[in-house]
Amino acid sequence: MRSPPPGRVKILAVSRGALWFRIVGELEAFLVSAGEAVILDGLSEFEFGTRPDMAPTRASPGDPVSPLSVDDRNVCVTAHIEVSGGTDAFLQGAVPAMTHVRADSTAGRAIAWLLGELDAEMNHDLPASRRATQQIVELLFVHVIRVWMTDGMTLPAGWIRLLREPFLLPAARLIHSQPRFPVTVSELARSCGLSRTVFIERFRASAGVPPAAYVFNWKMRLATTLLETTDTPIDQIAHQLGYSSPSSFNVAFKRWVGSTPGKKRKLASRRSATDVQVAAP
Template sequence: MAAPLSPSLPASTTWGDPITETLELTGARCALSRGLVAAGDWALAFPAPGRLKIQVVIHGVVWLVIEGIEHPVRLEAGDIAVFAGDRRYTLASDPAVPAIDALPVLRATTDTFFHVGDEGRDAVTIGGHIDLNTTGKDLLLSALPPMMHVGAATAEAPAACWLMDRTLHEMRSDAPGAAFAADHLAQLLFVQVLRVFLANANADTYPTGWLRALADERVAPALRLMHGDPARSWSLTELARATAMSRTSFAQRFKEVAGLPPLTYLCVWRMRLARHILRREDTPVAAIAASLGYGSESAFSNAFKRTTGVAPRRYREAARAN
């Protein structure tokens, strides 16, 4: 049922899976960077990283204190935390330990792992970040809660732990292709984090948006239908039937969790796909219009201009110039 949106898109792209689509549209790239080995009493205060942050614990216990989040988070071996990049945070052996500025400590060495506190190895943690393009900052950051904590005890955690272990191994290796392998393993780690969180989190903990709708068992079937065939002229009746709800109940529930009425969401999603194609491909505007269900190029162009403020060709020219 789901097919590539245009002949220029990779044939392997699995349109219809909202997570795959989002990772494709946002350019999400996860990179693990520096590791910390610590012992005794210690605490490091970090500035807001400005990017989506990921922290994994390899050994021991590390406390994570995030600005604006009331309770410190205890991370044990195998735990993963992903949190917004607009917040200062502290890593510590105990939340009560006074923190020192982490930047001078980081600048004092270029080693993959740096040491703080006493001699020894009470805790080992490794940090990284997730880069996003402009679409990603709008689409992914707005849909994620301020902090995601993936516990090692979850059923899906072994795969994440294996990926962490292999990423760490490649980061420390001088084998041919080690950097390439580490980069791609880190990408898989981020995918696994999203999978685990969707499988275990309460949908009510998400901000209003597409991710909360995907986590909501009642409306998710309709969301997947729209993503699976965005060119189809879906009716409210068809979408409501897929959720076993009345039109009124479905429309109300969808707006509560997604923040938009169902057919408005479909239009917005089409425009995101259109912007993606225009930035990356030379597909004619008429072909893009047809692939997204518009009866004519002018109808698509008018909808695109209403959404973005510029015509499709102007958008493509500006995107290529940057």
């Protein structure tokens, strides 16, 4: 099968048999056996199947999915990662196009066990099976994150690579763990014991953008999450993010998102209302 770009980070875990995976346009294909997984950044077309030399059939989002059978020889469980607050791109840009988690790795052994549990939940009518399945998939993603954090993994510049750099970790913690704004580049440099010039150079190499741009982007993502998931007044959000006035926050947010904070909140409210109406029956 040839699948269009998923648009979101996607986990494809083989629970039975073995399948080949390849990013369209690349020569290398990966054989993924039972208990192993691949993670896609969601930005590229990909192919998968039982033989790498077969001409692929193009898949479309509306294609029917066959029900799982205990007699199936090759089974692939898929899950997508959807990040709230407009941070999907924040995740996608920080991970490789395709990551192969092998069974003999530390994360691979944990993933193999989780896949066995997932296969059991999907093939037996067990109490609270749906809830258990959700928890298993969340644990799968935790181990995927650990794979990306492992030394030796080649990562594009981005936040995961930044968090993997020990000498930049104090600055990353100041920005992410306990957000307090405004935070200056000089303060971040001091937390790492580096001069301002050296800090900016190393930060840009790991994160892909200068520290000031990174802090601004993170503030806007926090603002988006607060607007979409809470009722916190906009002027209070502006104060939390270190803006001197709601108007200056409005200008910055509109420059980043393309709409005002008020419009962003109204759009999120309409989507939420639609979800409730669809789910009500």
